[in-house]
Amino acid sequence: MSDTAAIIPGPAILTWLVVSLTTLAYIFLKGYQRRASFNRLRRQGLPMPPWNPFLGHLLALSPVLAKLPSDTQQPGAFEILCKSHEKKDGESLIYLDLWPFAADPLLVICSPTLAVQACQDHDLPRPEILHKFFDPLAGGDNLFTMNGPEWKRSRALFNPGFSSSYILQQFGQVVDEAAVYASKLREHSRQGDLFSLDKMTCWYTMDIIGAVTLNSRLHSQTRFNPLASAMRRQIRWHVLDNEFNLLVRWNPARPIFQAYNNWQMNRYISRELDKRYAEWIDDQDITVAISSSRSIIDIVLAEYMAQQQQNTKTTRPKELDPAFKKWAFAQIHVFIKETLRLFPPGSAFRRGQKDKYWPHALDFKPERWLITDPEDHLYTGRVKGGWRPFEHGPRDCIGQTLAILDLKVTLVMTVREFYVLSTYDEWDLLHAKEIRGKIKHVNGERAYQIQSGGVHPADGFPCRVRMRTEEGIVRS
Ligand code: HEM
Numbered sequence: 178m179s180d181t182a183a184i185i186p187g188p189a190i191l192t193w194l195v196v197s198l199t200t201l202a203y204i205f206l207k208g209y210q211r212r213a214s215f216n217r218l219r220r221q222g223l224p225m226p227p228w229n230p231f232l233g234h235l236l237a238l239s240p241v242l243a244k245l246p247s248d249t250q251q252p253g254a255f256e257i258l259c260k261s262h263e264k265k266d267g268e269s270l271i272y273l274d275l276w277p278f279a280a281d282p283l284l285v286i287c288s289p290t291l292a293v294q295a296c297q298d299h300d301l302p303r304p305e306i307l308h309k310f311f312d313p314l315a316g317g318d319n320l321f322t323m324n325g326p327e328w329k330r331s332r333a334l335f336n337p338g339f340s341s342s343y344i345l346q347q348f349g350q351v352v353d354e355a356a357v358y359a360s361k362l363r364e365h366s367r368q369g370d371l372f373s374l375d376k377m378t379c380w381y382t383m384d385i386i387g388a389v390t391l392n393s394r395l396h397s398q399t400r401f402n403p404l405a406s407a408m409r410r411q412i413r414w415h416v417l418d419n420e421f422n423l424l425v426r427w428n429p430a431r432p433i434f435q436a437y438n439n440w441q442m443n444r445y446i447s448r449e450l451d452k453r454y455a456e457w458i459d460d461q462d463i464t465v466a467i468s469s470s471r472s473i474i475d476i477v478l479a480e481y482m483a484q485q486q487q488n489t490k491t492t493r494p495k496e497l498d499p500a501f502k503k504w505a506f507a508q509i510h511v512f513i514k515e516t517l518r519l520f521p522p523g524s525a526f527r528r529g530q531k532d533k534y535w536p537h538a539l540d541f542k543p544e545r546w547l548i549t550d551p552e553d554h555l556y557t558g559r560v561k562g563g564w565r566p567f568e569h570g571p572r573d574c575i576g577q578t579l580a581i582l583d584l585k586v587t588l589v590m591t592v593r594e595f596y597v598l599s600t601y602d603e604w605d606l607l608h609a610k611e612i613r614g615k616i617k618h619v620n621g622e623r624a625y626q627i628q629s630g631g632v633h634p635a636d637g638f639p640c641r642v643r644m645r646t647e648e649g650i651v652r653s
Contacts, residue, residue, distance in 0.1 A: 208276060215274040215282055225272045226262040233274030234258075246616045248635065250628040253619060259287045279306060289534055293562040297570035314411055316439045320575065334480050335575055338390075344578040350388040351583055354381060355590045357398045362595050366642045371600055373637030380405065385583055393449050407441035412629060414438070453478055454496075534560045539620050596643045599624065604639040 212230055219228050226237035241254045255273065263269045269287035273279075281304065286292050295301055302324040311322050320331055337343065358381040365372055380397045383405045387395035397405035414434050457478055535545075536554050545555040557564070567574035574580070601623045605612060617635070619625035624634040 204277070211276040211280075212274070215272075215276075218272055218282065223272050224262060224264040224270060225274075226258050228274060233276055235275065235278075237262075238273075238275070244616065245619060246625060246627075246635065248627045249619055250626050250632055253626070255283075255285045256287060259285050263287070281306065289560055289563040289565075292565060293569070296565075296568055296572065297562070300571050303572070313414075313435045313439075314408075316443065332575070337480065339575045339578065341578045344389075344582055347389045347579070348582065348586070351385055351586045352590070353394075354384045354388060354398070355586050357381070357384070358587065359590050359594065361398060362591060362642050363644070366595065366644050369641060371603060371639055371641055374597065374640045375633050375637040379409070379633075381587075382583065383408070385579075389579060391446070391449050392453065403441055404445040407438040407445075411435060411438040411442070450478075451496075457482065534563050594645060596645055598641045598643065600639045600641055601636070604636060608636075 212233060215228070215233060216230065219225060226234055228234060229236045237258065238254060241257050245254060245257075258273070259269055259271045262271050268291050270291055271285050273283040273285060275283060286295060303322055307322045308318075311319060315321070318327070320328065320335065323331060358377075361377060361381075377398075383397050383402075384395050387393050387397075387402075387404070395402040395405050414431055535557075542555065545557050548556045549558075550556060551558060562569065567577040567580075605617065617623060624638055626632045627635050
């Protein structure tokens with residue numbers, strides 16, 4: 178090989194150089210545009226923490242994150258920033274520039290009045306950023322991310338299936354799954370072992386959603402179920418916005434595993450949909466099919482078929498319309514994924530954690546909800562729109578009646594029989610090496626909220642369970 182040939186880069190290196198330089202130029206240009214547009218907001222005097230022309234608000238965020246557990250949910254950090262940088266004379270809100278971790282400027286609202294404006298007075302569209310979070314879980318556009326007529330049509334299809342009267346008819350299904358949950362608790366109390374209540378409760382809520390939405394008992398509480406397991410794996414592979422480790426964030430194996438999990442979930446749901454369709458097609462009268470439906474998907478399917486027949490005036494096809502299947506995949510994934518939000522229910526900026534609006538905001542004071550005297554300092558009536566765990570307005574939670582029914586049935590079927598002892602101290606001793614030097618409390622709370630697809634208690638809420646005696650004394 179001649180000397181000259183040795184120093185001329187080969188086509189592979191040249192291609193790599195061109196791609197790298199183009200990517201760098203693109204990132205630089207994007208970064209410049211984002212910072213310049215945010216700088217305009219800053220010059221208008223909008224409330225925000227100290228801003229850096231190169232790093233935006235990443236510098237302001239980092240000391241706040243340093244005081245929180247590394248796995249804490251992101252809104253906790255935003256809330257702290259909001260408390261310290263909101264305009265003292267105004268409502269609680271701040272603007273944040275977190276590019277490249279968030280493409281658009283972020284407006285953090287910590288005020289009920291402004292939350293009412295954003296979600297109820299104006300039907301603001303869901304932002305693009307949600308696709309990044311939901312698409313890998315839902316496998317496509319879904320009720321959470323859709324906007325405009327597409328969302329309206331999908332929501333209208335699902336509304337009858339989530340109506341209060343219909344959900345109340347599902348009482349029996351919820352009780353069946355709650356009975357399995359109680360039997361698992363009984364088993365743990367017999368064994369006296371340390372276990373994760375969060376993990377166990379997630380399987381339980383998945384079973385409820387499977388029964389109520391799909392009319393299919395998943396039995397994930399007692400054995401392996403491909404749909405529930407693929408969903409749990411998908412959550413584990415899910416990359417969160419607060420993942421600042423770029424090696425984890427851009428792990429090349431992620432899309433492969435996510436595609437595989439999605440395929441597994443779609444295959445399971447496809448089979449269930451075929452079964453439901455076969456049942457539906459046997460029924461000659463659509464109105465009868467609606468009234469005798471046993472699950473939400475039966476109702477949605479009947480509504481959809483009624484619409485199709487009205488539009489096309491054709492007879493019933495032998496096989497279920499693939500367009501419906503594709504649409505249903507994404508919707509059903511969302512409902513199952515949503516089960517992981519059940520423990521605990523509150524998340525994002527909707528929690529009431531500001532003393533300004535809720536006296537003793539961090540204290541558990543259920544009695545505040547019973548107070549009718551407006552002079553009483555705990556009176557909740559003066560906080561209009563402050564309690565919004567399910568949001569309000571047109572995009573409120575479609576599953577809230579089911580969630581509340583589920584919570585009530587679970588409490589009725591468990592609290593009188595079992596006593597759950599939190600065992601964080603024991604867990605911390607067992608994991609002393611792993612957690613040494615790490616922050617493990619938020620506002621003095623060890624079971625602080627972490628983000629893992631939905632919001633969960635830290636470290637899965639380790640506990641032991643004991644049976645109560647009739648006198649209410651715990652049997653050891
Ligand atoms: C305690 C449990 C639950 C809580 C705290 C909760 C909370 C919420 C919240 C806050 C929203 C509004 C999101 C936003 O505005 O960005 C929402 C929307 C939604 N929730 Fe829930 N949810 C729960 C249970 C469920 C269940 C069990 C289901 C279904 C089986 C469900 C399905 C949905 C859907 C589909 C939406 C989107 C509605 C739309 O945009 O039209 N949720 N949920």
